[in-house]
Amino acid sequence: MFKRLELHNHTTESDASITVSELLDFMLEDHVDAFALTDHNTISGHPKIKKLLEENNYQIECIPGMEYTTYYGHILCLNLTRYVPWENINVHRPELLFGAAKAAGALTGIAHPFSYGAPFARGCRFDMKVTDYSAVDFIEVFNCLEPLHEVNEPGLKLYEDLVLRGENLAMTTGMDLHGRWNMKGHYATYVDCRDDEPVTAALDRAVRTQHTFVTKGPVFEAVLTDVAIATNNAEPAICCHLHEVCKPGFTHDADSVWMIECLTRNGFAWFEAPSLAAADFMIPLHAIKELLSDPGSGRVIVKLYEGNTGEGHSEIERLIAIAPTVIL
Amino acid sequence: MKKQIYSMSGTLSKGFVGQIAYTVCLDRTYHTLDAGLSFDKRTLPEITQEVKDEVRQQVKELYGGEFKTEEELTDACSSMKTEIQLLVHMNDEFIGGIHRQLTDRHMIISRDHATEGGLPQAEISGVIKIIVLVFNVLQDDTHYTVTLSVDDEETA
Numbered sequence: 001m002f003k004r005l006e007l008h009n010h011t012t013e014s015d016a017s018i019t020v021s022e023l024l025d026f027m028l029e030d031h032v033d034a035f036a037l038t039d040h041n042t043i044s045g046h047p048k049i050k051k052l053l054e055e056n057n058y059q060i061e062c063i064p065g066m067e068y069t070t071y072y073g074h075i076l077c078l079n080l081t082r083y084v085p086w087e088n089i090n091v092h093r094p095e096l097l098f099g100a101a102k103a104a105g106a107l108t109g110i111a112h113p114f115s116y117g118a119p120f121a122r123g124c125r126f127d128m129k130v131t132d133y134s135a136v137d138f139i140e141v142f143n144c145l146e147p148l149h150e151v152n153e154p155g156l157k158l159y160e161d162l163v164l165r166g167e168n169l170a171m172t173t174g175m176d177l178h179g180r181w182n183m184k185g186h187y188a189t190y191v192d193c194r195d196d197e198p199v200t201a202a203l204d205r206a207v208r209t210q211h212t213f214v215t216k217g218p219v220f221e222a223v224l225t226d227v228a229i230a231t232n233n234a235e236p237a238i239c240c241h242l243h244e245v246c247k248p249g250f251t252h253d254a255d256s257v258w259m260i261e262c263l264t265r266n267g268f269a270w271f272e273a274p275s276l277a278a279a280d281f282m283i284p285l286h287a288i289k290e291l292l293s294d295p296g297s298g299r300v301i302v303k304l305y306e307g308n309t310g311e312g313h314s315e316i317e318r319l320i321a322i323a324p325t326v327i328l
Numbered sequence: 329m330k331k332q333i334y335s336m337s338g339t340l341s342k343g344f345v346g347q348i349a350y351t352v353c354l355d356r357t358y359h360t361l362d363a364g365l366s367f368d369k370r371t372l373p374e375i376t377q378e379v380k381d382e383v384r385q386q387v388k389e390l391y392g393g394e395f396k397t398e399e400e401l402t403d404a405c406s407s408m409k410t411e412i413q414l415l416v417h418m419n420d421e422f423i424g425g426i427h428r429q430l431t432d433r434h435m436i437i438s439r440d441h442a443t444e445g446g447l448p449q450a451e452i453s454g455v456i457k458i459i460v461l462v463f464n465v466l467q468d469d470t471h472y473t474v475t476l477s478v479d480d481e482e483t484a
Contacts, residue, residue: 012444013444013445014425014427014428014445015427015428015429039427039445040425040427041413041415041425041427041461042422042424042425042427042445042446043422043447044424044425044442044444044445044446044447047447069427071345071346071463083421083422085417085422087347087349087415087459087461116391117390118386118390118464119382119383119386119387119408119464120404120407120408121411122345122411122463122464123463125390
């Protein structure tokens with residue numbers, strides 16, 4: 001079962017305008033399945049949200065977390081249940097802090113890597129030099145508070161470049177909520193939960209296997225499969241599938257086509273998939289063989305767009321969803 | 329009765345980034361702790377040409393960008409703030425932090441209560457470390473003061 005997660009939220013425990021209780025109410029009203037509590041440099045909201053959830057029979061879960069708000073970048077920690085000191089942060093060796101948080105059982109990621117920092121908001125831009133990306137679990141590819149082109153587009157490109165060069169990174173999104181903001185039209189993160197599995201466990205599994213789904217509409221998946229081309233003969237293909245689960249409020253113009261982009265280290269290819277809503281769309285690997293010609297180019301990032309280019313919107317404005325990376 | 333057992337002041341230079349920690353060993357067990365931090369010169373008194381030139385240069389170097397109008401540049405300069413935050417540890421364990429745009433703040437912690445950002449503690453005893461987190465200092469001679477008060481009674 002796919003669950004929608006909102007993974008970046010603040011309360012009055014740090015600098016937001018809503019209390020822990022109000023955040024919970026807000027998430028319930030928006031039909032979120034689970035949300036993270038990621039206040040700046042404090043975990044003081046954790047016992048409060050735990051008490052609220054224990055006292056009420058809400059159909060929502062909370063992911064304990066924190067946003068390490070350092071002088072040189074913000075590090076989002078999810079499934080963090082105890083405070084890990086960060087004050088000795090070393091701009092040249094951020095792996096030390098990532099590692100310490102991971103040792104405490106947390107998932108660690110880079111939040112809004114290309115936000116504007118100094119001289120206006122020191123620390124908001126990720127200025128640390130990561131040498132070993134195995135210390136990092138995920139990158140927040142869309143921070144819905146930030147401008148699309150100036151901040152999120154380079155953030156997504158950073159994720160894509162790292163993944164395509166072989167780094168095992170998951171992608172997440174977050175509202176960076178500091179108040180009762182409208183979440184309609186923004187990206188959310190989905191994970192596939194097993195029956196009766198706590199969402200914290202599902203998130204852990206999804207991030208560690210790079211199996212998170214990012215979308216502002218339907219959950220979009222692309223998997224490697226075999227497609228029959230003749231009797232007793234088959235060839236590998238990427239099967240693109242739209243799940244029935246869709247972020248509330250999303251509407252798709254029936255006249256607008258679905259476009260699929262396959263991105264590899266060597267370039268990209270576009271496919272029009274008019275029937276995608278009704279049936280899976282297959283992309284035989286031979287159709288992108290030139291993109292897979294180099295050794296080490298065995299990863300494909302598959303993205304779903306609405307409408308054609310040249311309709312007045314740039315590519316990223318038409319981007320609807322990103323599937324977990326296909327590894328060939 | 330609430331008593332202030334520690335008060336320390338310091339001066340920061342423009343551009344300083346990092347933390348300053350103050351450590352206090354309590355003489356006995358208390359019920360309530362109040363850690364305070366205040367500072368001055370949060371904003372620039374005047375947006376001078378020198379400030380504008382400096383910001384314009386920084387934005388160009390860091391982001392490759394330029395301001396479209398003089399008004400945009402002035403607004404950006406006016407939005408800059410000195411930012412200093414507070415963390416409190418007890419016996420090397422985190423017990424609270426205040427991360428807000430304030431020039432005067434207090435973290436009050438007792439057995440049953442803590443101000444937002446803090447965690448209630450069964451007792452206040454041992455070694456208290458107050459960490460001043462300096463993110464941005466706009467002006468030279470920016471003064472800050474750290475205080476630590478304790479109480480035998482619930483005060484929150």
